[in-house]
Amino acid sequence: MLQIKNLKATIDGKEILKGINLEVKAGEVHAIMGPNGSGKSTLASVLSGKPGYEVTGGEVIFEGKNLLDFSPEDRAREGIFLAFQYPVEIPGVSTTNFMKTSLNEIRKYRGLEPISSVEFLKLMKAKAKLVELDMAMTSRAVNVGFSGGEKKRNEIFQLAMMEPKLSVLDETDSGLDIDALRIVSEGVNKVRNSKNAFVVITHYQRLLNYIVPDYVHVLSDGQIVTSGGKELAYKLEEMGYDWVTNND
Amino acid sequence: MAELKDKIIEKYTSTENLNNGEPVEIKHIRDKAKEYFRTFGFPNRKMEDWKFFDSKPIITNDFKLVTEKQEIEKSVLNNFLIQDLKANLIVLINGEYSKENSQIITERKNLFIGSLKEGMKTKPYILGKYFAKYADYNADGFTALNTAFAPDGAFIYIPKGNLLKDPVIILNILDSRKSKVLGQPRNIIIAEANSDVHIIEEYYSIGENDVFSNVVTEIHTDENANVQYYKIQNEEANAFHVGTTQVFQERNSIFTSITLSWGGSVTRNNLNSYMNSEGIECNFKGLYFLTGKQHVDNHTLADHANPNCNSNELYKGILADESNGVFNGKIMVRQDAQKTNAYQMNKNILLSDTASINSKPQLEIFADDVKCSHGATTGQIDKEQLFYLKARGIGEKEGKKLLIFAFANEIIEDIEVPELKEYLVNRLNEKLEKL
Incomplete structure (x- = not known):
């Protein structure tokens, strides 16, 4: 599904990603861990x-297409979803309206008719139930006045x-208490499938x-320094990141 | 080319009896206003209040002063009606009442909804008392000009205790298909004690030639009365508009206005409310959405002359292309006006590098126990918000539309007349579609 080959990127001229290689297949969950400043969010x-x-080298192939040629909106329409670390507040736009516009823009891209109001409402109700989101939240302005947990739950909603092919969860756990973490994770697990x-x-x-990965990769200073199964995560927890970063 | 002022003076020197049958006190006022206009003419940019207003395209234009009475085809009129809205309809064509097109549906004892001319005949005592009582013709030449020569307009008189379910629409159409037109309606609205009314004042234009509306509306909001006033400007690009709405509020009254400026070339709105007693609430909301080279100048004054009154003001602007806006809002808290709560905010979004806004929120306080705040913000479309929308598959154009709509909707969403709200939402979307 996704192949990242020797990806290099800079921000304000400073190189952050220094050659990332990663392959993700359908049905897989990959965890990317690493200390602050290692380039995870980048x-x-x-x-x-x-x-x-600015991408300065390498390539990203998504479903056989060169992802880097696409605009952000077209990437989303192709099936990539980013769950934001800091979801943005949009005063005056309800989540309902936001999602309806989003689905219709995606449908238009795929040559489909706009979704009917009845169908849309049914879908909303089903998905809200799936991720344990109170339907009342969907009529409120996107993320405005939401707690940290509510914002993250709204991302998972x-x-x-949107039923993306590939979802990138950017530090979705940050700022969550254990209950919110459980709800958000359960939502992800329910959406997870072989495709x-x-x-x-x-x-x-x-x-x-909560979200058990198939692979764990450790990012340090813009490169993946080690990869392994889920046991790698336990080892990191026990020994800290120094263990990896001192390796090279 | 003779300036408009000279042309007006010359034209009217010979026509002494412009308004036959008007009460004598009104004739006196008209004479005094004429004298002011003859002496001072139109305001110029050296005057602080008119600094950003370029009246040159108006005062050097050769508008035809009096047009023969015109009617408008039903098919044209229909374009300007708000769908499904059951309302009293006063149609003014080039400033003059069109009986054929108007439709008054609320009929009650003593209540009057109709033309100023007709009102002079049937309610001369009331008009004699209120005509030019609040709008000061010594303040500027435009008001003086209207006071002196306005031939007609809307007159709405709501007696004590009357609650009007159906709004009153004052639909102004300027028809310049035959020649350039100057329309000068004078509207007088009197809401007596415990009455409740929605007034919708609209402006449209048709025709290739330039049009100029010089409007004065006076609103008396008596004790415990509730007046909701919507002013909607949707004229074509060859239209000039100078309008003054002067409000006078008595004890415990509520005045709520929404001023929407979407059309026209050069527009000036003056909106002032004088709080003459205690317990008054005064709400000013406004939205201007400008494209091309449009200019809109909003001047407001919330005049707190007495204690325990609240005023709330929010004006929002969306400025695209090379448009320019002015917001000049003043809160005046006079010495006696203790326990005043007064808030004012002006927010703008600039959609291009060449659009501009001059925002001047003003606060003058002479009392010592008051709560007041004012502020202004000007920015662009929020890039973080736009990216968030894009990350959900929403394209640049749709995303901007969604964000601008949300910004503007804060002004529209509280409108209590659902048909009007829907109409405005549709108009807003049309305008967004063209960006």
């Missing part, structure tokens, strides 16, 4: 097409609504108790 930003980052894939970016091992 990787998420570059994959989603956030302005301000959007993920469930989609997840890249879970996190600083801490605890999230991986």
